[in-house]
Amino acid sequence: MTQTPDDTPVIKELAEIGRRSDTRDVLNHATKHALNKFEDYFIVDVDAHVSEDQFWEEVLELIDNDVWKQIGLHQFGSFGGGNALLNLAPGLSQQSVGGRIGHQGRREPVEGTEGHPFVTSARRGMDALGLDYQVVFPSAMLVLGMHPQDEVEVVLARAFNRWMTEVVLPKDDRLKGLLYLPFNTPEVCEELVEKYKDDENIIGFTVCSTRNNPVHSDVYTKLYSMIEETGKPLAFHSGYHWGDPSFAQLNRFLSMHALSFTHYNQIHVTNWIINAMPERFPKIKMLWVESGLAWIPFLAQRLDHEVLMRPSEAPGLTRLPSEYMREMWYTSQPMERTDLGMLEATMKFFNAETQLLYSSDWPHWDWDAPSTITDLPFLSDQAKRNILGLNAAKLFNLPVKRTRPDSEQTLKERPGVS
Secondary structure, three states, rough: EEEOOOOEEEOOOOOOOOOOOOOHHHOOHHHHHHHHHHOOOOOOOOEEOOOOOHHHHHHHHHOOOHHHHHHHHHHHOOOOOHOOOOOOOOOOOOOOOOOOOOOOOOOOOOOOOOOOOOHHHHHHHHHHHHEEEEEEEEEEHHHHOOEEEEEEEEHHHHHHHHHHHHHHHHOOOOOEEEEEOOOHHHHHHHHHHHHHHHOOOOOEEEEEEOOOOOOOOHHHHHHHHHHHHHHEEEEEEOOOOOOOHHHOOOHHHHHHHHHHHHHHHHHHHHHHHHHHHHHOOOOOHHHEOOOOOOHHHHHHHHHHHHHHHHHHHOOOOOHHHHHOOOOOOOOOOOOOOOOHHHHHHHHHHHHHHHHOOOOOOOOOOOOOOOOOHHHHOOHHHHHHHHHHHHHHHHHHOOOOOOOOHHHOOOOOOOOOOO
C-alpha cells in the first residue's frame, strides 16, 4: 500500500504467484538482490533440479529395451503418468503441504519461445537468480536406488542420460549435468562413464544417496578407477525414503526432511573414510550434495573419537577422519541459519572458504538464493566469491567468465512485477 500527496491510500494488487507464473516473476526479489548485492560476482549453482516427470514421456521414448519401453509407455498413458516405472509413492509426497508450499511441478507458459520448454524455464531461472552456470540433477529419480528391480534403474538411467545429453544440455551452454549412475549395477556404471566421460556438458558423475549399497565394496573398484582417471568429481546427492525402516517411527515430513537428507550421506561418508577409500583413490574429488552443513562437524568429531579409540578397525587410514573430510566438497543447501554463531563455527571447521559450493535447489520448496551467502556477516568478500562460484569453477574446471545478462535487463523484461 502507498499514499498519494493528499494522503489517500492507494492499494496495488500484486499478481498471484502460482504454478503457471513466469519463473522471472517468482524470483523477482532474488533478481533485485542480484542487482544490488552481487551483480559483479561469478556464480555457479551446483544443485538445481530437472522436473523430469513433466517430460517423462520423452525419457521413456529413449529407453533402449523394447520390453521396458512398452511397459513404461503403457503405464504413462494409462495409470502411471509421470510416475511410470518409478518407485514413488505419490500419496506420501507431502513436501507441498497440500499446496500451501510450492514444490516443483511448475508449468509456466512457454508458448512462442524457441527450444525445449525445460531449457526456456531454466534460462529464466538462471537469469533471475543471477547465475552464470547451473548444474541440474533429476528429481523423481532421486529414490530410484531403492527400486526393487535393478534393471528398471538401468534402463531409466540410460534413457535419462540420453535425454540430458541429446535433448537438454546442448541447448544452453550455461546448463551442465552430472551423469546419473545406476549404482546398483556397477558394470553399467562403468559402461556409462566410458561412454560419456568426454562429453563437455557432463562435468561429473552422481550417485543418488538414497540406497543401501556399501560404497566401499570391491565391486566398485574399477568404477572408481575410471572416475579418478577422468578428473571429474563424484557427487552423492541425498534424499529421503518413507519406506526405509529406520524412519518408520517418524510421523511428519519435516522430521523426515530434517534427518533423512543427512542420514544417507553420513552413512556413505563414514564407509568411504573408515574403509580408507581416500587412500585407495586419492585423486577422486568427492562432493556431498543437499545435506546442509550442520552434520559435518558432528560426524567428523564422532569419527575422530571412534578411530582414536579403535584404530585397529581402520588400519588403512594415515590421518584422522576429519582431515579427509576437510578435503571433500559440500553444497550449501539447505543451509541452517537459525544461529549465525554456530553456522560460522561450522563453516570454519571444514574450511568453507575453499570447500563449500553454493546451491539453490531450485525449484524445490526450500530453495536458497545467492543472497543466503552474500548476507552472511562473518564471511569476507573473497570467501563469498569463492563459495558462490570460484570453488565450483576449480572443482568442475569451468571457465570463470560472465555468461548471464544484467539483472537490470532481466527486471525490465517483467515490468509489471514489483
